Amino acid sequence: MTSPIIKTNNLSLSIGKSRLLKDVSFSVGKGERVAIVGANGAGKTTLLKCLLGLLKPERGEMEIDGRGMPGYSRLELARKLAYVPQLLEASVPFTVLDFVMMGRYAHEGGMGQGDQEGLRIAMDALQQIGMESFARRTLSTLSGGERQKACIAAALAQQAPVLVLDEPSAHLDPRQREEIHHILCEIGRRQGVTVLAVTHDLNWAAMDYDRMLGMSDGRVVFDGTPAAFMTPENLRLVFGVDFSLHPHPVTGDPIVIPAARKESV
Structure with a gap:
């Protein structure tokens, strides 16, 4: 990995009796494209809000471009991280x-x-x-x-050198999704912008991103390459359900489809 532009160490956050983040640690190198995946309620958006300074963890450390988060003003942080909401x-x-x-x-x-x-x-x-x-x-x-x-x-x-996105292709039709995916891919590859995106589109993340962070119950339970992530065991670890994996007809890389339901007798 190149020198990290984002680094977290043991981030934890509770709201009321709900523990939303549990000892979350990871790094993102400059120019990397990293997808955060997981079921709803896994802590993905909460993690983004911490990075954007919208929520303050009760424990742990965050660094942006080698500087601790407490040292940033709102404007200074906005010069480092640009945010794209769902819609x-x-x-x-x-x-x-x-x-x-x-x-x-x-x-x-x-x-x-x-x-x-x-x-x-x-x-x-x-x-x-x-x-x-x-x-x-x-x-x-x-x-x-x-x-x-x-x-x-x-x-x-x-x-900003980092683009943070929360489900950028949610609610869009297939053509619109493809256009957004292509734009983000080109931004990362041609301009060297670091891209950190929460997404439910596993096949897009596996094809276009350098790394995948799998979250479950407020924890990072997987951090590695898309090729390493796309296994039945890791998919079940992150989502708690079974998927079927099949080779892409052009690239041969594994893609996921929901597992077929068995007919009830």
């Missing part, structure tokens, strides 16, 4: 360009309505994802996939 609400009352310009807030302050350099960076981000022609459209007129692209463009305009 942007359709009612957000901004044009696409205005929304992407908001991604400049960490550099320009206020709502990110900066100078010509900021405008150039925002338009470049839209061009990277093929949405420059949408700049004057309002977000409420876009499809779910187009709004998700706008969120990614705003994150790119933030110019």
Whole structure:
């Protein structure tokens, strides 16, 4: 692994009587693409919220780019980590360009309505994802996939070395999912951006990511390559159910499909 840009050590967090994270330790190298997978309630989104400074662990340590989290202000952290949520609400009352310009807030302050350099960076981000022609459209007129692209463009305009995503292709149709997956793959490979994504799309994670973190019951129970993860034993360890594994018809790599149910007699 290259030098870590994200490092956690024994993170633990409880809310009320629920223990959401239990001694979570892992590192992400600069330029790595790491997928976090696990069943609902496994602690994936809670872990992201800790990294983004939205939740404070009761125990453990976090470092971003070699610096402990307590040493970061909100703006400083925003210059390191850019966040893309699951899906942007359709009612957000901004044009696409205005929304992407908001991604400049960490550099320009206020709502990110900066100078010509900021405008150039925002338009470049839209061009990277093929949405420059949408700049004057309002977000409420876009499809779910187009709004998700706008969120990614705003994150790119933030110019942070780490892109953090929470189920970036959830709620999208197959074509939109493929477009988002392709964009994220290109960002990681061509620009050297570190990508840390929570996803339920195991086949996408196995094909496009360098490592997979499997979480269960607030713990990291698997940390390794996609090839090592894609076994019946590891899938059951993380999800608690059986999957069938089959070779991809083009690459030969294992892909998962749900195990067939036996007919009840």
